Amino acid sequence: MNSIKEEKQVVSKKRVADHGEVYTSKREVQSMLDLVRRETERIESRFLEPACGTGNFLAEILERKLRIVENRYSKGQLEYERNAVLAVSSIYGIDILEDNVVECRKRLFDIFGQKYSSLFKEAVKAECQKTVKYILEKNIIWGNALDLKTVGANPQPIVFSEWSPVNGSMLKRRDFTFHGLLDHEAIKELPLFSDLGDDVFIPTPVKEFPLIHFLRVGDADK
Ligand SMILES: C[S@@+](CC[C@H](N)C(=O)[O-])C[C@H]1O[C@@H](n2cnc3c(N)ncnc32)[C@H](O)[C@@H]1O
Numbered sequence: 001m002n003s004i005k006e007e008k009q010v011v012s013k014k015r016v017a018d019h020g021e022v023y024t025s026k027r028e029v030q031s032m033l034d035l036v037r038r039e040t041e042r043i044e045s046r047f048l049e050p051a052c053g054t055g056n057f058l059a060e061i062l063e064r065k066l067r068i069v070e071n072r073y074s075k076g077q078l079e080y081e082r083n084a085v086l087a088v089s090s091i092y093g094i095d096i097l098e099d100n101v102v103e104c105r106k107r108l109f110d111i112f113g114q115k116y117s118s119l120f121k122e123a124v125k126a127e128c129q130k131t132v133k134y135i136l137e138k139n140i141i142w143g144n145a146l147d148l149k150t151v152g153a154n155p156q157p158i159v160f161s162e163w164s165p166v167n168g169s170m171l172k173r174r175d176f177t178f179h180g181l182l183d184h185e186a187i188k189e190l191p192l193f194s195d196l197g198d199d200v201f202i203p204t205p206v207k208e209f210p211l212i213h214f215l216r217v218g219d220a221d222k
Pocket residue numbers: 019020021022023024025049050051052053054055056057094095096097100143144145146147
């Protein structure tokens with residue numbers, strides 16, 4: 001995993017000047033994640049890397065989660081698949097450079113795909129691979145983490161999809177704007193006994209989707 005490419009911390013002087021693109025080394029990533037080790041090993045724990053580059057933190061988090069999934073569930077393929085999808089679906093990233101976003105999605109997919117194939121060989125399911133690809137398309141966003149909008153021809157508010165397992169194999173997707181979630185975080189930072197009274201702020205989804213079997217997610221837009 002720890003290839004020379006991943007360890008290269010600068011791509012070009014121009015990208016450093018334009019976008020502050022200097023990558024964190026694997027050793028630093030590991031030390032920082034060790035500070036929250038228990039969360040990185042909780043399969044459903046949600047992480048957002050808001051300037052993710054090619055995903056140095058997200059890749060390490062996914063590897064840690066998948067090690068737990070393998071230890072617990074590798075004897076049953078369906079259980080492994082459900083939990084591996086859960087691990088992927090709780091990982092989010094944003095980057096302003098499109099090539100980084102594309103590489104980040106591919107890198108995370110390959111971490112999942114290589115482990116999945118090595119465990120289940122010819123029994124791997126194309127639908128499961130499609131589900132993971134689809135979720136990574138949604139969760140790793142080409143956007144600007146400062147103005148909270150997507151980048152490209154028609155910038156839109158950044159939207160994150162929440163994926164929650166229901167009754168084992170079903171998934172519920174709810175979409176939230178990044179802006180709305182940050183408002184929520186700000187409220188949570190208030191002192192414990194603030195004078196907000198009973199007004200508890202709960203973010204409202206901008207869209208809710210019907211329940212879907214986790215192996216059909218890749219066909220959701222058809
Ligand atoms: C210092 S690198 C860090 C990459 C990765 N998080 C790491 O630690 O290895 C900063 C990244 O932020 C991206 N970036 C710069 N400005 C951004 C913005 N406003 N919104 C989202 N990403 C941004 C750059 O493209 C670059 O990939």
